[in-house]
Amino acid sequence: MADPHKPAAHPHPDVPNPDTDAYAQESELEAHLQSKPMFINMGPSHPAMHGTVRMKVHLEGEIIKNADCEIGFLHRGFQKSCENVTWTQCLPYTDRLNYASPLMNNFGFLNAVEKLIGLEIPERAQYIRVIGSELHRIHDHLTCVAATGMELGGFAPFLFAMEARELIMDRVAELTGARLTTSFGRVGGLNRDLPEGWIERTLKSLDKIRELNIEVESLLSRNRIFVDRMKGTGIISAEDAIDYGWTGPCLRACGIDYDLRKTRPYWVYNQLDFDVPVGEHGDNYDRYLMRIEEMKQSERILRQALAKIPSGPIIVDDWRIALPPKPEVYGTIEGVISHFKLVMEGIQVPAGEVFDATESANGELGWYIVSDGGGRPYKVHVRAPGFPILSAVSSIVTGNMLADLIPTFDTINMIGGEVEQ
Amino acid sequence: MSTFALDRVTAQFPEAVAERYLDRTGGAWAVIHAEHLPKVAAFLKHELDFKLFVSIDAVDRLHLAENDPRFEVVYFISSLSRREHVRLKVRVSESQLEIPSLVSVFKGANWWERFVWDFYGVRFAGHPDLRRVLLYEEFQGHPLRKDYALRDRQPLIPERPIKDIFRGPGTSGVS
Numbered sequence: 297m298a299d300p301h302k303p304a305a306h307p308h309p310d311v312p313n314p315d316t317d318a319y320a321q322e323s324e325l326e327a328h329l330q331s332k333p334m335f336i337n338m339g340p341s342h343p344a345m346h347g348t349v350r351m352k353v354h355l356e357g358e359i360i361k362n363a364d365c366e367i368g369f370l371h372r373g374f375q376k377s378c379e380n381v382t383w384t385q386c387l388p389y390t391d392r393l394n395y396a397s398p399l400m401n402n403f404g405f406l407n408a409v410e411k412l413i414g415l416e417i418p419e420r421a422q423y424i425r426v427i428g429s430e431l432h433r434i435h436d437h438l439t440c441v442a443a444t445g446m447e448l449g450g451f452a453p454f455l456f457a458m459e460a461r462e463l464i465m466d467r468v469a470e471l472t473g474a475r476l477t478t479s480f481g482r483v484g485g486l487n488r489d490l491p492e493g494w495i496e497r498t499l500k501s502l503d504k505i506r507e508l509n510i511e512v513e514s515l516l517s518r519n520r521i522f523v524d525r526m527k528g529t530g531i532i533s534a535e536d537a538i539d540y541g542w543t544g545p546c547l548r549a550c551g552i553d554y555d556l557r558k559t560r561p562y563w564v565y566n567q568l569d570f571d572v573p574v575g576e577h578g579d580n581y582d583r584y585l586m587r588i589e590e591m592k593q594s595e596r597i598l599r600q601a602l603a604k605i606p607s608g609p610i611i612v613d614d615w616r617i618a619l620p621p622k623p624e625v626y627g628t629i630e631g632v633i634s635h636f637k638l639v640m641e642g643i644q645v646p647a648g649e650v651f652d653a654t655e656s657a658n659g660e661l662g663w664y665i666v667s668d669g670g671g672r673p674y675k676v677h678v679r680a681p682g683f684p685i686l687s688a689v690s691s692i693v694t695g696n697m698l699a700d701l702i703p704t705f706d707t708i709n710m711i712g713g714e715v716e717q
Numbered sequence: 718m719s720t721f722a723l724d725r726v727t728a729q730f731p732e733a734v735a736e737r738y739l740d741r742t743g744g745a746w747a748v749i750h751a752e753h754l755p756k757v758a759a760f761l762k763h764e765l766d767f768k769l770f771v772s773i774d775a776v777d778r779l780h781l782a783e784n785d786p787r788f789e790v791v792y793f794i795s796s797l798s799r800r801e802h803v804r805l806k807v808r809v810s811e812s813q814l815e816i817p818s819l820v821s822v823f824k825g826a827n828w829w830e831r832f833v834w835d836f837y838g839v840r841f842a843g844h845p846d847l848r849r850v851l852l853y854e855e856f857q858g859h860p861l862r863k864d865y866a867l868r869d870r871q872p873l874i875p876e877r878p879i880k881d882i883f884r885g886p887g888t889s890g891v892s
Contacts, residue, residue, distance in 0.1 A: 367850065369853075394767075411742050412741070540824050541823075634828075662793065664772075668781055675776050679772040680776075681795070683832075684770070
């Protein structure tokens with residue numbers, strides 16, 4: 297019987313073995329790196345792959361010849377779950393789409409439902425929605441920038457960004473009662489008003505966040521290692537980005553000026569003064585710079601909105617849509633009935649369909665909603681911005697070095713929760 | 718709501734448009750015959766500058782008042798220069814669940830069509846790589862159809878029964 301530990305002889309001794317014979321005449325110092333096509337699995341346990349995504353990479357040396365991206369199994373059955381609960385009960389599901397900016401998903405969904413009903417929400421509620429969204433835009437971009445810096449070897453900017461993120465988390469927790477699972481919006485307005493002293497605390501936090509952002513920027517933007525790995529890598533042309541359906545900072549990094557807050561203004565964005573930064577090269581470095589610039593613009597929006605916010609109600613006064621005030625529930629039969637019907641049967645949204653989109657941190661967050669006239673959505677489709685962006689990663693990284701995959705995957709800011717639908 | 722794109726499509730391909738209507742929010746829709754979809758999409762992209770591919774999804778109309786044919790595949794395409802959406806629909810019956818793929822026109826259609834195939838079972842003729850995108854290959858059925866039970870489970874590894882936890886109606890994967 298053959299010894300299993302003995303290496304097998306080359307099957308065709310007359311034919312040169314490409315692994316050993318091809319470079320036999322070269323001296324050791326000048327020898328080529330032996331390479332043959334290799335398949336490796338990046339992820340799902342690779343830290344850059346978010347614990348779910350698996351890239352089946354076909355390598356020749358260090359060059360990626362082909363990459364097949366599998367999203368993995370983070371599925372919660374978002375659409376199916378929403379179609380089996382009342383409109384208001386969908387809110388906790390929407391929070392968890394993009395867990396770096398839950399308020400934006402929350403408000404985006406509500407905006408679509410309100411459009412289907414034909415409902416105008418009070419101005420104060422619109423301001424608070426803008427404030428919540430922009431706080432979470434900074435939060436989302438900080439997460440992305442910090443993770444990018446850390447995965448390319450810089451831990452200090454990550455810590456500074458986390459400190460800034462904590463400040464936002466604290467303000468959000470004061471506002472909504474939760475750091476992550478906010479469920480703050482309601483059809484027709486909001487759950488509750490701003491707490492006392494919240495505006496002053498937020499302004500102070502913004503000052504501190506600006507300082508920390510300057511630290512992050514100064515540590516990364518001109519860092520030799522960071523710039524060398526980001527500039528000129530992960531390039532996508534503007535035509536390709538549009539063809540794939542990219543939106544948000546990743547599209548704007550290609551030089552396309554497209555921002556729903558400007559092109560189809562919603563809430564009170566048309567009353568606020570801000571710029572839309574636009575990149576040039578469509579590479580990783582531009583996508584990083586876009587997020588840095590957008591955070592500054594969000595801060596501008598926040599300071600204006602906090603100064604201009606009017607007083608008034610935060611939810612519509614219509615008991616068919618919003619829960620009646622508690623004294624009415626406890627004191628009047630109409631209040632009890634409205635409360636009971638809203639909780640048990642849900643809001644009766646008129647039959648029809650709507651497509652509506654808001655500009656979330658990663659791009660166009662679209663909702664296609666069909667109602668059959670009942671208290672539950674018949675169909676909820678979410679057009680998550682991360683889904684088309686992730687679909688293009690394989691084509692971006694093909695032909696480039698394996699090491700470029702990490703910054704590319706970081707700067708597209710793929711969020712498992714929204715991609716899995 | 719401007720209906721510029723749909724007017725041009727109707728003028729160019731009158732045989733392709735089965736129906737046009739406004740939804741209750743004023744959004745303009747066109748129902749397209751499936752066989753004309755690729756040329757309508759190519760016309761929108763190359764002639765009318767509707768280049769941003771937003772998304773595709775399907776609706777299972779099983780429990781709606783109008784439920785024949787059963788499925789509607791909906792397309793959303795945007796124009797960056799005109800700042801407009803165009804919304805198209807293709808209706809497809811359960812017995813003829815196949816419509817032409819748009820991957821040759823829009824690269825972004827690739828994953829969305831896989832998504833619709835995965836969850837509704839609508840096949841896209843001419844798609845280069847039509848396989849499930851979110852669920853695993855061995856999965857039986859299409860879970861976003863209305864006749865797929867909410868709590869139906871198909872675990873790859875049998876779930877262990879857990880004491881005192883009610884997983885709700887439907888098969889739990891534990892026999």
